[in-house]
Amino acid sequence: MLTGGASRRMGSHKPVLDVGGRPLVARVLDAAGDRPALVVGPGQGVPEGVRVVMERVPGGGPVAGLAAAVEALTADPQAPLPYAVAVLAADLPFVTSAHVDRLLAALHDPGEADLAVTVDRDGRPNWLCAAWRLTTLRARLDDLGDAYGSSMRRLADGIRTQFVDDPAELALDVDTPDDLARARDRARNRGRALSDEAPTTD
Incomplete structure (x- = not known):
């Protein structure tokens, strides 16, 4: 997960903002499920036990954050590597583990997509709600060279890509105060709906 954005449009550090009673960063980490999670960027709001690393030069954008993540994942030559990694921004309050499963499943056939x-x-496309085949991501970053300031669109250029539909808007991101207000309303309404569906006891 990437938490290092400047949050210029929001005006404050987005990952720690509350939606539905929890920080955004904690909600997004829920989507990891039982998978190992790695956070790149400031660790505010990150639950205990989740590994946090920083970019070599903070503020370089999401591609620089991905480069730091890949470096951390591949630092130990003896450690087993995952075949794929999910890439999630820290401002996706409604992304789910099931949606991450769909992204990863799109990469299972080695003759098909790498992204x-x-x-x-x-x-x-939401380039920060995606999954990459790790060998492809690592090679692409090597080809790119200096990741600082590079765009996700440039990183993905020429990569075999599978687009995964999101009819439920699980990858809705929160960039502005208005987005935050809408996300809080959605979380509140979802909480009410779950409360109404809960069984009652006499």
């Missing part, structure tokens, strides 16, 4: 990217109802 699976969530797309919204209008077909817009």
Whole structure:
């Protein structure tokens, strides 16, 4: 997970903002399920036991964050490597473990995609709700060279990509105060719906 954005449009560090009674970063980490999680960027709000690393030069953008993650994952030559990694921004309050499963499943066939990217109802890709085949990501970062300031679109250019639909808007991100207000309303309404569905006892 990437937590190092500048949050200029929000005006405060997004990962620690509360949605539904929990920090955004904790909600996104829930989507990891039982998988090992790694956070790149400031560790505020990150639950205990989750590994946190920093970029070599903070503020370099998401590609630089991914480079730091890959470096951390591959630092020990004796450690087994995952075939794929999910890449999630820390501002996705409604992303689920099931959606991450869908992204990773799109990479199972080695003859198909090397990158699976969530797309919204209008077909817009969310490059920070995605999954990469680790060998491909590592090679692409090597080809790119200096990751500082590079765009995710440039990183993905030429990569075999599978687009994964998101009709439930699980990859809705929170960039502005208005986005945050809408996310809080959605979480509140979801909580009410779950409360109404809960069985009652006499």
